[in-house]
Amino acid sequence: MDLSGRFGARSGNGVPFREVTGLESLHLGGxxxxxQMVLPENGGGFTALLELPPTRAVELLHSSSSSSSQATLHxxxxxxxxxxxxxxxxxxxxxxxxxxxxxNGNISGETTTSSVPSNEHIKTEPAETETSDQAxxxxxxxxxxxxxxxxxxxxxxxxxxxxxxxxNEKLPYVHVRARRGQATDSHSLAERARREKINARMKLxxxxxxxxxxxxxxxxxxWWKDEDQSVLWGPSNCKLSLEESFDLQIQGTALVLxxxxxxxxxxQRQVEMLSMRLASxxxxxxxxxxxxxASENGSLMDGSFNxxxxxxAWPHQVMETEQSYxxxxxxQPPPQQWPFDGLNQPVWGREENQxxxxxxxxxxxxxxxxxxxxxxxxx
Amino acid sequence: MQPTSxxxxxxxxxxxMGLQIYRPLIDNTSVSERRKAIKxxxxxxxxxxxxxxxxxxxxxxxxxxxxxxFLVRQMLSGIKAETLINKKLPxxxxxxxxxxxxxxxxxxxxxxxAIEEVAxxxxxxxxxxxxxxxxxxxxxxxxSNDVLLIQETLxxxxxxxxxxxxxxxxxxxxxxxxxx
Numbered sequence: 306m307d308l309s310g311r312f313g314a315r316s317g318n319g320v321p322f323r324e325v326t327g328l329e330s331l332h333l334g335g336x337x338x339x340x341q342m343v344l345p346e347n348g349g350g351f352t353a354l355l356e357l358p359p360t361r362a363v364e365l366l367h368s369s370s371s372s373s374s375q376a377t378l379h380x381x382x383x384x385x386x387x388x389x390x391x392x393x394x395x396x397x398x399x400x401x402x403x404x405x406x407x408x409n410g411n412i413s414g415e416t417t418t419s420s421v422p423s424n425e426h427i428k429t430e431p432a433e434t435e436t437s438d439q440a441x442x443x444x445x446x447x448x449x450x451x452x453x454x455x456x457x458x459x460x461x462x463x464x465x466x467x468x469x470x471x472x473n474e475k476l477p478y479v480h481v482r483a484r485r486g487q488a489t490d491s492h493s494l495a496e497r498a499r500r501e502k503i504n505a506r507m508k509l510x511x512x513x514x515x516x517x518x519x520x521x522x523x524x525x526x527x528w529w530k531d532e533d534q535s536v537l538w539g540p541s542n543c544k545l546s547l548e549e550s551f552d553l554q555i556q557g558t559a560l561v562l563x564x565x566x567x568x569x570x571x572x573q574r575q576v577e578m579l580s581m582r583l584a585s586x587x588x589x590x591x592x593x594x595x596x597x598x599a600s601e602n603g604s605l606m607d608g609s610f611n612x613x614x615x616x617x618a619w620p621h622q623v624m625e626t627e628q629s630y631x632x633x634x635x636x637q638p639p640p641q642q643w644p645f646d647g648l649n650q651p652v653w654g655r656e657e658n659q660x661x662x663x664x665x666x667x668x669x670x671x672x673x674x675x676x677x678x679x680x681x682x683x684x
Numbered sequence: 685m686q687p688t689s690x691x692x693x694x695x696x697x698x699x700x701m702g703l704q705i706y707r708p709l710i711d712n713t714s715v716s717e718r719r720k721a722i723k724x725x726x727x728x729x730x731x732x733x734x735x736x737x738x739x740x741x742x743x744x745x746x747x748x749x750x751x752x753x754f755l756v757r758q759m760l761s762g763i764k765a766e767t768l769i770n771k772k773l774p775x776x777x778x779x780x781x782x783x784x785x786x787x788x789x790x791x792x793x794x795x796x797x798a799i800e801e802v803a804x805x806x807x808x809x810x811x812x813x814x815x816x817x818x819x820x821x822x823x824x825x826x827x828s829n830d831v832l833l834i835q836e837t838l839x840x841x842x843x844x845x846x847x848x849x850x851x852x853x854x855x856x857x858x859x860x861x862x863x864x
Contacts, residue, residue: 562813
């Protein structure tokens with residue numbers, strides 16, 4: 306059948322699969338991979354999802370045109386999927402309901418995944434009540450984009466298979482897609498994928514920002530707002546009562562965000578202060594320093610001269626030219642090809658200092674400890 | 685990811701280039717003018733490290749272009765300067781306000797169960813924090829989704845760290861020199 310032929314193989318033939326590599330890389334990576342991925346060969350789909358809404362319209366058109374022929378497949382269970390009540394029951398059967406909102410939903414099948422299927426079950430209700438075409442197309446778009454990404458995150462294969470058993474007749478393609486029956490719409494899938502991404506990045510941020518590690522013991526979870534739902538979604542299946550879990554997780558997220566904001570603000574303030582300090586130094590220095598350093602040919606890099614001479618030599622170097630500097634009592638190093646200027650030394654010195662906890666004179670310690678070869682390699 | 689040496693080098697080179705543009709105007713003796721010159725050139729240098737791939741860098745360049753167009757043009761000559769300077773950032777901000785207002789109007793009365801109250805509070809708190817983050821990161825208002833915001837913040841923090849490290853070492857060197 307046309308559907309199976311097109312999607313059964315899941316080889317990335319169809320339009321939605323073009324986002325595969327992009328999404329994979331996005332999921333796995335941090336900032337760098339994201340940047341690479343922003344200019345992918347399959348630029349249309351994924352970048353549209355992440356960039357401006359106007360581009361999203363293009364994606365919508367594209368996916369809807371491709372999906373129009375496979376209405377059953379793409380319809381994510383809200384509009385054209387015929388067995389809504391069956392799906393509800395299926396979802397109820399296979400999702401873990403952790404909330405009291407769903408009395409029907411006391412479900413067997415504790416998922417093995419760490420995601421929150423219960424929330425997705427809740428999502429099915431509002432999702433099923435939506436009837437606007439736009440929303441459905443939007444969901445389709447989300448789903449197309451996030452489908453592969455979502456697949457990667459699937460952790461419970463049993464759930465997949467059991468869920469797909471019913472839909473398999475109509476959607477042979479489904480079995481690779483996790484939680485499709487449970488969620489019954491692309492929206493929650495997309496939300497889940499989005500949340501995983503956010504949490505991955507928040508973890509990276511936590512490592513970058515000092516002081517985030519000790520904020521909360523359960524810091525591996527982050528809770529984010531969900532524009533279209535009434536419940537706050539989280540990444541994991543909460544075993545606590547819902548209020549407790551909400552409070553804890555929200556505190557975690559809010560605190561981490563606070564830390565991040567503080568860190569960024571402090572860095573910005575440091576930049577301001579440093580520029581003020583530099584400006585208040587002798588004006589000749591702040592503008593000429595760099596040129597002098599640039600013309601400097603690596604005499605600073607000599608690891609063999611001692612610190613005092615360095616200290617004496619430094620102010621003279623600022624005022625004098627490079628030639629006079631070389632006349633100092635430093636052993637002349639072999640002329641080295643420093644594409645960079647002498648600043649490299651203090652920069653490294655600073656790093657060395659931080660390692661050794663010596664803030665005294667970054668130039669001296671750094672220069673004394675580094676060998677020219679070493680520094681050159683690090684260049 | 686921490687600032688790498690190549691990033692620092694590149695930043696310093698670009699910053700020097702920016703400062704040299706100001707060198708003929710060295711008679712702007714006021715400290716604040718010099719500070720502004722230093723800071724602007726440092727900002728543009730930091731933003732140009734990313735070559736326009738990130739949202740914050742574009743926003744930062746546009747911001748400094750409003751203050752000193754000439755500097756930006758000079759510094760970015762050769763790295764698609766014109767496109768960066770002239771490109772208008774998307775006006776997503778307007779949309780969000782309108783959407784927010786209409787959501788308030790259309791908000792239906794739901795049953796205020798305990799869960800929903802907690803969820804609403806949590807949502808508000810997180811929203812407030814993300815809004816705070818948007819205010820701090822340049823161009824944050826134009827990042828429509830949280831994923832992008834976090835991504836940009838990550839990159840921005842690393843670049844800021846680079847900038848601070850390099851500037852600090854220069855300042856230390858200069859001050860050590862001037863003390864003698």
